[in-house]
Amino acid sequence: MSDQHSFETLAIHAGQEADPLTGAVVPPIYQVSTYKQDGVGGLRGGYEYSRSANPTRTALEENLAALEGGRRGFAFASGLAAEDTLLRTLLSPGDHVVIPNDAYGGTFRLFAKVVERWGVEWSVANTSDPAAVRAAVRPRTKVIWVETPSNPLLGITDIAAVAEVARSAGARLVVDNTFASPYLQQPLSLGADVVVHSTTKYVGGHSDVVGGALVTADATLAEEIGYHQNAMGAVAGPFDSWLTLRGIKTLAVRMDRHSANAARVAELLTSHPKVTKVYYPGLPEHELHEVAAKQMKDFGGMVSFRVAGGEEAAVEVCNRTQLFTLGESLGGVESLIEHPGRMTHASTAGSALEVPADLVRLSVGIESVDDLLADLTQALG
Secondary structure, eight states: OOTTSOHHHHHHHTTOOOOTTTOOSSOOOOOOSBOOOSSTTOOBTTBSBTTTOOHHHHHHHHHHHHHHTOSEEEEESSHHHHHHHHHHHHOOTTOEEEEESSOOHHHHHIIIIIGGGGTOEEEEEOTTSHHHHHHHOOTTEEEEEEESSOTTTOOOOOHHHHHHHHHHHTOEEEEEOTTTHHHHOOGGGGTOSEEEEETTTTTTOSSSOOOEEEEESOHHHHHHHHHHHHHHOOBOOHHHHHHHHHHHTTHHHHHHHHHHHHHHHHHHHHTOTTEEEEEOTTSTTSTTHHHHHHHOSSOOSEEEEEETTHHHHHHHHHHHOSSSEEOSOOOSSSOEEEOTTTTTTGGGTTSTTOOOTTEEEEEOOSSOHHHHHHHHHHHHO
16 A cells, blocks of 8 residues: 555555455454465465464554554564564664653663663663753664653653754664654654554553554664564564554544543643643643644643642542543553552652652543543542
């Protein structure tokens, strides 16, 4: 399919031609491990073993590449599996990585507790400030890692500006695009080398599948990632790939509703006397609102806020909601609430990435926004 089609059309059709045998409009679930070969070394359609390639996963990978404007996409068993594969593709012992001072706790744990053990160094920078990123670069810096919007403080990084920093340093720019989704933001078009997703979140969209993805426009790098994906083996299974593809078909309409609802929620929280600060890039008072408006189609469904009364008050708000479900993860059709300091970001305690104790994070779903506003109002008291 031509990449000149609109996003909504690509989401439904890219990588998903009608099945040639039956005409089925949805890709079949190829629940198979191995394939009959046409003679020794004669692979039928390029398939030999489903760790190396599976037709259902191929459909998802082609779709993801089209949505991000990349050359190739790669689907993994989880977002962290994708990150681990990428880091082992790009780095060697002695190399250095710049990571954000506001990042997902699992990403921080991967760097601090896993990658560091095989000789890779890392340091923290405020990636919202390109000058701070430039100052953090070392001679052995091979990767600059960015989340935008970031998790959980909804910080914004100017992707094009940091891409310039990376290029001048001879480093790769990796952008975690999970919070925005490819519908709202396409980092490759802004100079990123690789895009990372936890497809568990907005891409899948229904809290029923775990997965991850990498997309790149660099043909050489794509070959290297493909080699490591096969060698390491943390691939998405066929049913998980099929569920993710099903979620992608409605990504555009879901993100429109997520964004509209989140804007209303942020507006309510901004005026509430028990809220001391709201983090949402759609608010004009957000310090990088104009950058977000430049590189994003809309501002997404994530909102964080700090509660007057400190940590215990924040925990109580999480416990009192009725429609907002207390739970980790994000990006599903249902609204979620969590306390990052005790839940998703507990691993950052005592580090430069430690989150405020009075912080609450919302994943605003696609329910009636009036019901969501009423729930937050009663929970805040």
